[in-house]
Structures are given as structure tokens and as C-alpha cells.
Amino acid sequence: MINERLLNILTDSFWKILLPGLTVTIPLTVISFSLAMVIAIVMALVQFANIRGLKQLARFYIWVFRGTPLLIQLFVVFFGLPSVGIVIDPFPAAVLVFSLNEGAYSAETIRAALEAVPSGQLEAGYCVGMNYLQIIERIILPQAMRTAFPPLSNALIAMVKDTSLAANITVAEMFMATQRIVARTYEPLALYIEVGLIYLVFSTILTALQRAGEKKLNIQHQAAKSRRRRGGLWSR
Amino acid sequence: MVEVKNIRKAFDGAEVLKGVDLQVYQGDVVAILGPSGSGKTTLLRCLNFLETADSGELIFDGEQFHLGHVSKKDIARLRQKTSFVFQNYNLFLNKTALQNVTEGLITARKIPKEQAEKTGRRALAKVGLSDREDYYPHQLSGGQQQRVAIARAMATDPEIIYFDEPTSALDPELTGEVLAVMRQLADEGMTMLVVTHEMGFARTVSNRVIFMEDGVVVEEGGAKAFFEHPQQARTREFLQMSEKESAQGQQHF
Ligand SMILES: Nc1ncnc2c1ncn2[C@@H]1O[C@H](COP(=O)(O)OP(=O)(O)OP(=O)(O)O)[C@@H](O)[C@H]1O
Numbered sequence: 350m351i352n353e354r355l356l357n358i359l360t361d362s363f364w365k366i367l368l369p370g371l372t373v374t375i376p377l378t379v380i381s382f383s384l385a386m387v388i389a390i391v392m393a394l395v396q397f398a399n400i401r402g403l404k405q406l407a408r409f410y411i412w413v414f415r416g417t418p419l420l421i422q423l424f425v426v427f428f429g430l431p432s433v434g435i436v437i438d439p440f441p442a443a444v445l446v447f448s449l450n451e452g453a454y455s456a457e458t459i460r461a462a463l464e465a466v467p468s469g470q471l472e473a474g475y476c477v478g479m480n481y482l483q484i485i486e487r488i489i490l491p492q493a494m495r496t497a498f499p500p501l502s503n504a505l506i507a508m509v510k511d512t513s514l515a516a517n518i519t520v521a522e523m524f525m526a527t528q529r530i531v532a533r534t535y536e537p538l539a540l541y542i543e544v545g546l547i548y549l550v551f552s553t554i555l556t557a558l559q560r561a562g563e564k565k566l567n568i569q570h571q572a573a574k575s576r577r578r579r580g581g582l583w584s585r
Numbered sequence: 586m587v588e589v590k591n592i593r594k595a596f597d598g599a600e601v602l603k604g605v606d607l608q609v610y611q612g613d614v615v616a617i618l619g620p621s622g623s624g625k626t627t628l629l630r631c632l633n634f635l636e637t638a639d640s641g642e643l644i645f646d647g648e649q650f651h652l653g654h655v656s657k658k659d660i661a662r663l664r665q666k667t668s669f670v671f672q673n674y675n676l677f678l679n680k681t682a683l684q685n686v687t688e689g690l691i692t693a694r695k696i697p698k699e700q701a702e703k704t705g706r707r708a709l710a711k712v713g714l715s716d717r718e719d720y721y722p723h724q725l726s727g728g729q730q731q732r733v734a735i736a737r738a739m740a741t742d743p744e745i746i747y748f749d750e751p752t753s754a755l756d757p758e759l760t761g762e763v764l765a766v767m768r769q770l771a772d773e774g775m776t777m778l779v780v781t782h783e784m785g786f787a788r789t790v791s792n793r794v795i796f797m798e799d800g801v802v803v804e805e806g807g808a809k810a811f812f813e814h815p816q817q818a819r820t821r822e823f824l825q826m827s828e829k830e831s832a833q834g835q836q837h838f
């Protein structure tokens with residue numbers, strides 16, 4: 350099945366696919382995910398702190414972006430908005446949609462992690478004279494981000510793969526590069542498997558990074574949790 | 586120094602504090618005893634505004650406050666003068682022992698980091714944990730955690746420290762080390778209001794004892810008189826019962 354011609358196509362295309370992976374897929378993921386984290390932390394905090402008005406706004410935003418398909422969100426922004434005079438280039442349009450979409454999911458992850466921090470942490474902060482913002486910033490949020498680290502890493506891995514949807518709004522990322530080569534060479538099976546394997550390598554690297562990160566964080570965190578579970582000391 | 590008049594607090598209509606009066610003078614070590622559910626924790630929490638009382642007066646350093654409605658600013662100001670030691674320690678889980686002690690100094694009191702660390706080290710030395718400065722809470726035993734919590738409480742140089750059953754989450758072997766630290770604090774003249782089940786501590790360290798039940802003060806008096814000549818039948822009953830319990834358990838003093 351694998352003849353010389355196919356082998357040549359695969360090696361030729363490897364760099365042609367990997368290059369947009371490094372210059373488009375990864376930047377798209379990194380920028381979108383970073384923005385998503387900022388959005389998510391803000392949206393989680395306004396809910397956690399119960400700030401009236403903003404909390405409702407956050408709920409509405411999350412409701413919309415979790416409740417509609419990512420692909421449709423991409424289409425609305427890229428193909429829909431121009432009809433009301435808003436024209437956004439493919440790459441920034443993709444960044445906008447991916448960060449808003451991921452922000453909505455991660456906001457829920459972080460909110461749950463904030464709520465999992467024992468209430469005694471807040472009370473202890475008050476008792477040493479700190480104010481609410483100081484306690485959130487220095488005590489509660491760091492603990493919550495640690496709890497949220499594994500699910501957020503998952504989300505990052507998912508996003509690397511989801512960026513392939515950006516091909517639909519003409520972003521020249523890995524998947525689009527592959528489609529172009531397929532159109533020229535008529536080798537869909539081999540080429541789509543090839544790009545799939547490159548995604549797999551990206552995910553594997555991220556998974557390894559996640560492991561390492563968790564290991565580092567868990568030195569402090571996991572042990573504290575298991576202690577809490579073991580002893581009944583923390584119940585009230 | 587701290588005076589409370591007629592404090593009342595209800596949870597969902599159930600009255601937990603039914604008009605409690607209390608005075609703590611400078612240098613006092615006041616022990617609050619009472620059966621489970623009598624409102625001791627609630628009382629302490631109201632004094633530090635972790636819970637909002639329904640009504641009552643607080644006189645702190647001659648300044649008068651209505652416990653039902655104290656401004657946020659006053660709460661912040663009062664909390665700078667007090668400390669709280671929790672039953673379950675509540676150390677900041679993402680901070681080392683030293684950082685636990687310095688956190689309030691640096692963020693709330695704006696003390697330069699270096700100076701705060703000096704104070705923090707001194708406080709940890711006092712509770713015998715100089716060698717544990719860089720340990721995280723989960724790396725410490727319960728007794729050590731509670732001693733860090735006490736170091737944290739005293740580092741801010743408060744006028745009074747509230748203790749809510751500081752040893753009851755601890756294994757009996759670890760109770761002694763915490764009580765020893767508290768006794769030392771008392772000897773140094775720290776003003777303390779201590780909810781406790783440790784009769785030995787109440788008897789030998791405190792100078793006054795308050796016995797609470799069902800949200801009211803049943804009896805109060807000097808420690809010696811309270812234990813040797815309790816006036817109320819209910820107090821005698823309570824003391825006998827806890828004597829029996831501690832005969833089965835361990836004595837630390
Ligand atoms: N947040 C709350 N909501 C509702 N009820 C509460 C709350 N906190 C305390 N209570 C009730 O108030 C009563 C007094 O509780 P409190 O914790 O003050 O008792 P305590 O004297 O400290 O008891 P213990 O010796 O067991 O610690 C109890 O009946 C308790 O169920």
C-alpha cells in the first residue's frame with residue numbers, strides 16, 4: 350500500500366503541515382487560551398463574589414457560549430458580522446470566538462474550584478485583618494487555580510484540536526494546509542492520518558507538561574486534601 | 586477592656602444567644618465552658634463579626650458599638666486589634682508556616698516584608714517551631730498547625746485573642762503542646778477569651794470562668810471559686826460529668 354510516491358508525498362507534506370501548525374495552530378491556541386483564562390477568572394470571580402448585575406451578565410454570557418455550537422459561533426462572527434458592517438480578519442475572528450467559548454467553560458471550572466476552597470480560609474483572612482480583595486487574590490484564588498489546574502489542562506488540550514475548526518473560516522492552520530495537499534494529491538487517508546498524528550504529538554507534549562505541572566502543584570495541594578478527607582477534623 | 590452587653594443571635598428563628606453579658610479586662614484569661622450547642626462558638630464569632638449578632642452592645646477600649654449594625658470600617662478597625670484561633674486551625678493552605686504568620690502583617694498592616702519576617706520568626710520561635718518555618722500546613726501535625734495559628738494570632742500584637750476550642754480537634758498527645766503555648770501566653774499577660782473543654786486549663790490558667798448553657802450564662806466567677814464552690818446545681822452537674830469524662834480520657838495539667 351505504501352509505495353514510493355506516497356512516501357514522497359508524506360515526507361513533502363510533513364513540513365508543509367507542521368509549519369502552519371507551529372505558526373498558526375499553536376499561536377492561535379496560546380493566545381486564545383490565555384485570553385480565555387482572563388475572561389474565565391473574571392467571570393468566575395464576579396459570580397463567586399456575588400456582584401449584582403455583573404453576576405447576571407456572567408451567567409448570560411456563559412449560557413450563550415456554552416449553549417451554542419462552536420462552529421456556529423465561528424460562522425456568526427466571520428460570515429455573519431460583516432453584514433452589519435463588522436469585518437474581522439480570519440485569525441483575530443478565530444481568537445475572539447475561541448477565547449469567548451473557552452472562557453465560558455473555564456469560568457465554570459474556576460467558579461467550582463473557588464467554591465471548593467474551605468470557608469475557613471476566608472474567615473482566617475478576615476481575622477488577620479485582610480480585606481476581601483486581598484484574601485481572594487492571595488489566598489483563595491491561588492488555591493482554586495491549583496484545584497482547577499487538571500481540568501484546565503484538559504481544556505487546553507481540547508482547544509489545540511478544536512482550532513482545526515478555524516479552517517472553516519479560512520484560517521490557514523494545519524488542517525486547512527492538509528486539505529489543500531489532499532486536493533492536489535488525492536491521498537486523503539494517508540494525509541489525514543498524518544495530520545492526526547501531528548495533533549496527537551501536540552496533545553502528548555501538553556499531557557506530559559500537565560503531568561509535570563500537577564506533580565509540582567500537588568506537593569502542596571493533594572496532601573492537604575487527603576488529610577482533610579482522612580481526619581474528620583475539618584467537618585463542623 | 587472588652588465588654589459585651591445583652592448580645593442576642595438567632596439562626597432561622599432559633600435563638601442561640603439569649604442575652605449574654607461578658608466582661609474581659611486587660612490581662613484576663615477568661616474560660617468559657619458549656620455543653621455542646623450552648624452557643625459558645627457563636628458568641629466568639631459574633632465578637633469578631635464572622636457572624637452578625639441581632640442585637641447587643643460591644644464596648645472595646647471604651648468605644649461603644651451596636652453589634653447589630655457595625656460599619657465595615659469599624660469591623661476592619663476592630664479586627665486589627667483582635668486575633669482568632671480556630672478549632673480547625675484554618676491555616677492558609679497555600680502558605681508556609683512563616684508566610685501564614687507574616688501574611689496579615691504585610692497585607693493588612695503594610696509592614697515591610699523584612700520586618701514582618703523578623704516578627705514572624707520571633708513568633709514561631711515562641712511556639713517552638715523555628716525549624717518548621719518553610720513547611721506547608723499539610724506537612725505539619727495538628728498540634729504544630731495549631732501552634733502556627735497561635736503564632737499568627739499573636740504576631741499582630743492584638744489586644745485580645747479569641748480561642749475557639751483550640752485543642753478539641755487534636756489527638757490527646759498533641760493537646761499538651763498547644764496548651765503549654767497558651768499557658769505561656771497567659772503568663773506573659775496576653776488577654777485571652779478561651780472556649781474550651783479542657784477543665785485542667787480552665788482551672789489552672791484562667792482567672793475567670795463563664796459557664797454557658799442554652800444561650801445564657803448560667804454562672805460565672807473566679808476560677809478557684811467556680812471550681813471549688815459552684816453556686817448553681819446545673820454547674821455542679823456539668824463539672825461532675827466532665828470530671829468523669831476526663832478521668833476516662835487524659836489529663837494535661
Ligand atoms: N450557621 C448556623 N446556622 C444555623 N444554626 C447554627 C449555625 N451556627 C450554629 N448554629 C446553631 O447554634 C447552636 C449553637 O452553636 P454553637 O456552635 O455556638 O455551639 P457551641 O457551644 O460552640 O457547641 P460546641 O461545644 O459543640 O462547639 C447550635 O444549636 C447550632 O446548631
Ligand SMILES: [Mg+2]
Nearest residue numbers: 625626627750
Ligand atoms: Mg463550638
